[in-house]
Each structure stands twice: as structure tokens, then as C-alpha cells.
Amino acid sequence: MKVGILMQGNIRKWTAPIINEFHSLFPDAEIVLSTWNDENVSDIPCTVIQNKPPVPTHPYKTTKNNQIIGCQNALKEMKSDTILKCRPDAFIHNPDIFKIFWSENSSQKIMYPSIGIGAESREYWITDWAQLSSRETLEEFWNSIPLDDGSQYIPAEQYFTRHYVLDVKKDNDPWKVVHDRYFIRKNYYLDFQMELERFVNVESYQELLNTAYEVDDPIKYPSVNKSLKTTGI
Template sequence: MKKVTTGILLQGRKENWTIPIVEEHQQNFPDSEIVVSTWDYEDVSDIPCKVIQTKLPEPTSPYQSTKNYQIIGCRNGLKEMTSDIILKTRTDIFMHNPNIFKIFLAENTDKIIFPDSGFAKESRDYWIADYVQLSTRKNLLDYWNLMPLHDGTTNEAVEKYLTRNYVLKIKNDDRPWNIVRDEYYLGKRYHEDFQIEFEKSVYLERYQDILLSASMEDVSDDRLFKLLDASNMKTK
């Protein structure tokens, strides 16, 4: 029986945490393929794994966001990977659980597993966390390679833009959200299962305030989307 291979893709600009994150992944997953996908202006000489560098996409107008950064960065990283199961994450996120791939295998699923932080409630249509995805290579290749680039004409949170396009345009599924959510996605606990440590949630007070407001439900969906997207623009 063929052994299932695993890989980790870290996408984004080089951050203060990037090298320690790579080193921890190498310690926790010594047999896994590890790739960093970042921009061609970064000094990557000290990153201790395979690195893919890409020209930064042109900014969109009139609305700017990180949507195309993530789409293009993930495409170029994934095409260099051969692993059966891939954890797509960011260059500023620790994933401390050394058994994360075992969680995926135990589920025996081809869905996209994502960290459920608790504040992105099911009532928010097409809202799935995009910063971490755990799935088969085929699923992630379909997700990112078929994802349409953003043309800048709409002001929509990255999470909602990606989820909506994946379900409606890539899967061609217009059934109610409460049905399709469980068809294509599987949430696992942010802290207990993924054991995530997020650089900007530790150091950026503004980001902490956004999440606190969301958890207390005193901010509208549209306002939350805009705040998160603006915060992403300042940290990517």
C-alpha cells in the first residue's frame, strides 16, 4: 500500500516568525515537504526550506485587497509540491499540533478542513477562514488554480470572496449555504485541534479589538469584513 505523503505550504511575505515556524514544522514533521511561497523582493537566503518567489501582483482599483496576493502565491507554491495531503497556512502562523495530519486521516474525508475560531457563525453566508486549509493536493489545486482573480470592482472580505467563488463558480453549487457548507468544509477547533498561534493576533492591538468586537456580536458582518480586509492589507 502506498504511503500517504504530507506537505506544508507557507504563503505570504517573510515575517519575524517565519524562520522559527519553518524550523518547528521541520521538527514536528520531519518527513513532510515544506515550501515557502513569498515575493521576489524578499531576502530568503536564511529560510531553511524550499522557497518559491513570485512577483507581487499589481494592485487592483478602485478597491485594493490581498485577494490576488493569496491566490497567486498559493498557485505558485502548490504547483511545486507533490504531497498527497497539504496543510496550506501562512508565514506568520504557528501550527503547534504535531498530529494535525492524523486528524485529517482519521476523518477519511476529501473536504477542506479549516480552523473554526468560533466567531464566524454559520449565519454569515460564505464565510470560511482562508488562512489555514488542510486537504488533499487535488482539492487545493482545484481551489486555487480555478479561483478567479479579483478585478477590484467590489469591496468584499477575502474570506467571503474565496468561499463564495469556490462554492458558486468552482463547484457550481447554488444550494442553501447551510447545506453546502457541510458538503465542502469541515471545521476543527482553532486552539485544541490546530493549536494556532497567530503573529498579528499576538502583537497587533487593533486586530485583537476586531476579533473581540466580532465575538461580542457588536459589529455588523459588512463592517467586520472591511475591518479584517484592511488589517490584512497592513500585514501582508
């Protein structure tokens, strides 16, 4: 099987509709949801892996270990050559998203969505909303990451990326150089055509996204309708 989609995280109101759209856009794709053993998966229309949740960390609570465990266990089971790792609360509408990655001819790099906010200018800051790469590259990225002990606050975006670049690749060159060596930045709107639940339902996130793109009206995709909207996350 050539392409796969790994959705990792808690089941949300959007999850089943997202999976159904993935089935429509990528009818031959291997689709796996990696979630927790206390989630109700009866209405999930794809392969499901249910994991034991990690022990909460202290003093800093984090979801880093959830991502690490969820991705590691799913990648063990997946057979696809190219995998889109994403969230169960975010549509990725572009039917050509895999073609965009293949056109880069860089199977050893990880393609990710950028929304243009200030945090993305920080060193080793790669958004964890979505990753697209070869299975081997994603295995190298996720299987090598140690669990976080919660002893200090480090954003997940930087925790994952710093470890991959500095400890796995052992690359100490300047961040601006190594970014292009291991990652491919693509546009959240135009390339991934992403639609994240919190950006639709939470006003503060809508303002953030609109400011980042300097647009008067946010782009609306046809999948969002009143039946999917919630009161917030």
C-alpha cells in the same frame, strides 16, 4: 512524499521559527514558502518559490491576487498527497493536525480553523488563515479562482469560498448544507493550536480572540517569547 506544508505570504519575524518548528513536528514533510521576488530569503530554512507580485487593484486594494498567485505557483511544484496551506506568520503547533484531517475520511473536503467570531456566521465565510486537504482538492480550489479586479469590495474569505461553491461546484443549495458538503470546521485553539502573530502582539486582536472564546486568559504556547514579539503589524 505524503504530507506537505505550503506557507504563502510575506516573510515576517516569525517565519523562520515557524518553519523550524514544522521541521521538528513533521520531519518528513515537504515544506515550501511561496513569497515575492523582492523578499530576502537568505535565512529561510526550506524550499522557496519567489513570485512576481500582482499589479495593485483599483479602487479597492486587495491581497486576494497575492494568495491566488502564490498558492497556484506553489501547488504546481509540490508533490505531497496531503497539504497544509498556511500563513508565514502563524504557528500551527498540533503535531496531530494531519491525523485529525485523515480521521474525517474526507479527502475532498477542506479543513479550516474557526475562532468563533461573528463574521464566521456569514454565508460563504471560510477563514483563509489555514486550509488542510488533499493536493487535488486544493488544486481544484486555487487553480480555478479568477484574479480580482478590485472593482468592488468583497472580503477574501467570501470571494474564495463563493467562487468555489457556486462556480466550481455549481452548488446552489443553502449555505448551511453546502458548508458540510465541502468543508470541515475545526477549532483554532484546540485542534489547530494556532498562534497568529497579530493575536500575540496587537491588543485589539487579543481582545477579539478572548471575547470569541469567552476566556479570561489567552492560551499561551511555548514557542512565543520576547524575542519574537514585535510592536504590531
